[in-house]
Amino acid sequence: MKKIETVIQPFKLDDVREALKAIGIDGMTIYDVRGHGRQKGHKEVYRGQEYEVDLLPKVKIESVVPDDRVEETIKAIVESARTGKIGDGKVFISDVSEAIRIRNSDKDTAAL
Amino acid sequence: MNRRTMKYLPALALLCFPAAANAQDGVDSGDNAWVLVSSALVLLMTGPGLALFYGGLVRKKNVLNTMMQSFIMMAWVTILWAVYGYSLAFGSGNAFIGGTEYLFLNGVGQEASGSISHLTFMVFQLMFAIITPALITGAFAERMKFTAMLVFMTLWITIVYFPMAHMVWGPGGLMNAFDDGAVPCLDFAGGTVVHISSGVSALVAALYIGKRHGYSSEPMLPHNIVLAFIGACLLWVGWFGFNAGSALAANGLASAAFVNTHFAAAAAVIGWLATEWMRDGKPSILGGITGAVAGLVAITPASGFVTPMASLIIGLLAGGICYFAVAVVKGKFGYDDSLDAFGVHGVGGTIGAITTGVFASNAVQEGSTGLLEGNAGQFFNNFLGALLTWILAAVMTFVILKITDKLVGLRVEKIDEIVGLDIAEQGEEAYS
Numbered sequence A: 001m002k003k004i005e006t007v008i009q010p011f012k013l014d015d016v017r018e019a020l021k022a023i024g025i026d027g028m029t030i031y032d033v034r035g036h037g038r039q040k041g042h043k044e045v046y047r048g049q050e051y052e053v054d055l056l057p058k059v060k061i062e063s064v065v066p067d068d069r070v071e072e073t074i075k076a077i078v079e080s081a082r083t084g085k086i087g088d089g090k091v092f093i094s095d096v097s098e099a100i101r102i103r104n105s106d107k108d109t110a111a112l
Numbered sequence B: 001m002n003r004r005t006m007k008y009l010p011a012l013a014l015l016c017f018p019a020a021a022n023a024q025d026g027v028d029s030g031d032n033a034w035v036l037v038s039s040a041l042v043l044l045m046t047g048p049g050l051a052l053f054y055g056g057l058v059r060k061k062n063v064l065n066t067m068m069q070s071f072i073m074m075a076w077v078t079i080l081w082a083v084y085g086y087s088l089a090f091g092s093g094n095a096f097i098g099g100t101e102y103l104f105l106n107g108v109g110q111e112a113s114g115s116i117s118h119l120t121f122m123v124f125q126l127m128f129a130i131i132t133p134a135l136i137t138g139a140f141a142e143r144m145k146f147t148a149m150l151v152f153m154t155l156w157i158t159i160v161y162f163p164m165a166h167m168v169w170g171p172g173g174l175m176n177a178f179d180d181g182a183v184p185c186l187d188f189a190g191g192t193v194v195h196i197s198s199g200v201s202a203l204v205a206a207l208y209i210g211k212r213h214g215y216s217s218e219p220m221l222p223h224n225i226v227l228a229f230i231g232a233c234l235l236w237v238g239w240f241g242f243n244a245g246s247a248l249a250a251n252g253l254a255s256a257a258f259v260n261t262h263f264a265a266a267a268a269v270i271g272w273l274a275t276e277w278m279r280d281g282k283p284s285i286l287g288g289i290t291g292a293v294a295g296l297v298a299i300t301p302a303s304g305f306v307t308p309m310a311s312l313i314i315g316l317l318a319g320g321i322c323y324f325a326v327a328v329v330k331g332k333f334g335y336d337d338s339l340d341a342f343g344v345h346g347v348g349g350t351i352g353a354i355t356t357g358v359f360a361s362n363a364v365q366e367g368s369t370g371l372l373e374g375n376a377g378q379f380f381n382n383f384l385g386a387l388l389t390w391i392l393a394a395v396m397t398f399v400i401l402k403i404t405d406k407l408v409g410l411r412v413e414k415i416d417e418i419v420g421l422d423i424a425e426q427g428e429e430a431y432s
Helices: A010-022 A067-081 B003-016 B018-022 B029-057 B060-090 B118-136 B146-169 B191-209 B225-247 B252-280 B285-302 B308-333 B341-359 B376-408 B414-419 B421-426
Strands: A002-008 A029-035 A042-046 A049-053 A056-065 A089-095
Touching: A002 A010, A002 A067, A010 A056, A010 A067, A049 B308, A056 A067, A067 A089, B029 B060, B029 B118, B029 B225, B060 B118, B060 B146, B060 B421, B118 B146, B118 B191, B118 B225, B118 B341, B146 B191, B146 B376, B146 B421, B191 B285, B191 B341, B191 B376, B225 B252, B225 B285, B252 B285, B252 B308, B285 B308, B285 B341, B308 B341, B341 B376, B414 B421
Parallel strands: none
Antiparallel strands: A002 A056, A002 A089, A029 A056, A042 A049
């Protein structure tokens, strides 16, 4: 099993969810987060004073998928979240050693 | 009892109880009604108007503390006013301060004061005494102890506001243009008494207490401009009571003040936004509402003395100049007037005092003329009145801050400032 963590532009959330649904990935956790990568921030002006706002609102999606579904999941996410501009976000993949469904104690891929 | 007899009851009462009727002789029901409504409108300016305006401009950890600083004035100043404030402001004392005859509102009843009841006059003036200290709180927002704020404001309203109100509007006051003042200053609704005094005191307070922790290293952005917008629009509406109510009658002068108030606010929105758009590239909501308040401040002393066209000019000037004060001057000198109480009220009030001396017109109030109608003396007196107010406010505020600092300490602990004053001072959170 792999955990796929994706940080995207907030307005792309619906597109990504549609794309994941289309390939049958149903489980996910979504966070409202703030951050920046290369994009840095943008300028805001309040009463003539300029401020650098460098932590921008982003959405983070976490999803754990079986090993054999990792490639298509990443493809779906990257294609649906891409605008081609700086600030589109990133995908991180890591190993997950165990998974348990609380309702009936299903283990690992059966729990996903 | 049928309707017809009901109708004659007041007349019957007059016949039976002449003494009761005499108590209200000379009170005009229309005038009295308008000034009562105006009193309510002026209270609306403090809560929720100013509380929302200021509350929206601070960071979200300080919104309740900021609103409380305005709201508490509605309660605390009322008590001070009832006990001794009204007497010190409007009792007949000397040129600087009122006497003791109205202590505990002794002798303040339904009898006529002009064409309204004395109680109406008293409560209308109270609403001004409430909002004036609340305006200052914008300068030291997000860092002053609540107890220090209470001590400071109690001293400030006693030593600065009550004497100022007496000098400009009270019987025999030094700057009272309508009661033989030595420096007859035209101030219709409080340009000097309310706005210069609070704005200059705000600057001194911001300098004395120092910058907020992290100022200039981290952005301190308004947490909710929607709240500030609602507050500013309520201020605009309430200001009709502030200025048009200051005619103390429902007459043509009230209409003139009403129109002038609205025109100046409108022009100041345009003045601020045009300047901002040219300099910063975008017209902002925060700029628009700040401009409106600047225009309302500037027209306050002028509203009962100038024509609608002059009001447009005053508004445009106030919008542009106050933008400059806030966007450029503040940055240059580096003081942390958190919510621009000085930039808007001190600067706007001074523009108002001076332009009143320029534009006052015989056509609006007979006998009150300014520079443009050949009365250079009035221009000079208004300038001098503004200068006196600057000096009094600055010196006394400095002394009061020293005393308050010695007594209770002005500033919250650094950790409390970081956590936020809502939790540290009020023990609650605005958004959970």
